[in-house]
Amino acid sequence: MSAVPLRNDQPAINGPRSITVLGATGSIGDSTMDLLRLTPDRYQVEALTAHSNVEGLAKLAREFNARFAAIADPARLDDLKEALSGTGIACGAGESAIIEAAARPADWLMAAVSGAAGLKPTLAAVDRGTTIALANKECLVCAGDFFMQRAVDAGARILPADSEHNALFQALSSGNRAELTRVIITASGGPFRTWAAADIEQATLEQALKHPNWSMGQKITIDSASMMNKGLEVIEAAYLFALSPDQIDVLVHPQSIVHGLVEFSDRSVVAQLGSPDMRIPIAHCLGWPDRIVGPSTRLDLAKIGQLTFEAPDFERFPGLRLAFEALRTGQGATTVFNAANEIAVAAFIGKKIRFGAIARLVEATLEQWVRAGNLAPLSSADDAIAVDHNARKLAASLLPQIAAKAS
Ligand code: NDP
Ligand code: MG
Secondary structure, eight states, rough: SSSSOOOSOOOOSSSSSEEEEEEETTTHHHHHHHHHHSSGGGGGEEEEESSSOOOHHHHHHHHOOOOOEEOOGGHHHHHHHHHTTTTTOEEEEEEEHHHHHHSSOOSEEEOOOOOOGGGHHHHHHTTTOOOOEEOHHHHHHHHHHHHHHHHHTTTTTEEOOHHHHHHHHHHGGSOOGGGGEEEEEEEEEOOOTTOOOHHHOOOOOHHHTSSSSSOOOOHHHHHHHHHHHHHHHHHHHHHHOOOGGEEEEEEEEOOEEEEEEEEEESSSSEEEOSOTHHHHHHHHHHHSSSOOOOSOOOOOHHHOOOOOOOOOOOOOOOHHHHHHHHHHOTHHHHHHHHHHHHHEEEEEHHHHHOOTTTHHHHHHHHHHHHTOOOOOOOSSSSHHHHHHHHHHHHHHHHHHHHHSSSS
16 A cells, blocks of 8 residues: 555545645745635645744735744744734744644645755654645655655555656556556756766856756755756655666656656556646645646647657766665665755855765765665664764765865
8 A cells, every 4th residue: 555645536625624834935835825825715724834934934824824833943933923923823933843833733734844854744744644745855765764654554645746756646547556667757957958077067056056947946956957856856756656766767858848757567658747837736736636726827838849858867967876876775875865965065055065076975975874884774753864964974074075076
């Protein structure tokens, strides 16, 4: 049994649904709130959370008359209280308040915190056995070993919100699990798709932040430029749908119209298409098992004219190769991959390393981790968080030598 429901055979939901959004002030949070705004009578907002953006959080909490608002930065509690004064909206601060927000009863929860910080709160929602739209891919990359099993045990439904995985989720309904032979996730190739390796090595932050198709948060935009994001998504797909690395292919598709394809045993390939707008996969999760009316632009294939596809280049984009290697290694290696990448991206943003050094830091951290004999299966959130923490320390310690080394 999978925690991702593979067929739309669930009863429709009647009456207003209670909704919680973790990471409400971010890019995915913004798209989610936009969808709720279309038919506010259908939803009662239970809880909203943010990291430090008190103003944005309070504005949303007031607009949607949320019951609870939580800010992760404990230093901002007084500001939040003040911003919500006179509303009757309860609030809290710190990691425990984010977990409380996730644990409060809600029919549907959007998990859109960025990074490994999303793991514990999302697990709190999993343990309630609720329906979770999962954008926070780090939950699976850091803790996929047990995250999906825990969802099955608790009776939680995981609806993939990441566009490629949502595409696979939709396409999978065309057959059953035993008939599936392969999934293909597409990648735009990012702003450096056609660049020579030497130019990618020297790319600036401004260049990395210029995504050709998608408008997203800063971290994921840089990950798209390095194709680390596609690596994270390969790992995400493996855990979500219980696939082996050999059953997952990546296809570069610069127009970002075809998001994911599923191949079945008869060699039929079923794909999902749509404009590059995160409100489409989020709307699918929000409406599921029905479909809601979405605000996104209608797909006009005649106007687009051509859809093109290329094989990914594992040489110029070594992050993709490293993700497959980490997935094959298992036993916490994907947690290390993610942790090292987070340190590397922060160092790149802080101008401490060159763009090309991001993958080198991830590779060096993984190598050292394996050489030190640290691999072990993860069976709890604490295990995953400990590996994440130690891998970050290791990556940070390797940073100076990677920064000093020429490519
Ligand atoms: P953003 O950086 O735009 O937003 C992140 C949200 O999480 C914000 O609300 C932020 O609050 C909050 N947050 C950040 N750190 C913490 C923390 N330590 N504790 C609690 N809350 C925190 O990210 P995105 O919306 O782009 O991405 C969110 C997740 O969705 C990521 O895992 C990403 O990989 C995934 N995703 C994103 C896509 C996209 O199109 N953006 C597509 C597919 C997946 P504050 O505003 O106060 O900083
Ligand atoms: Mg994606």
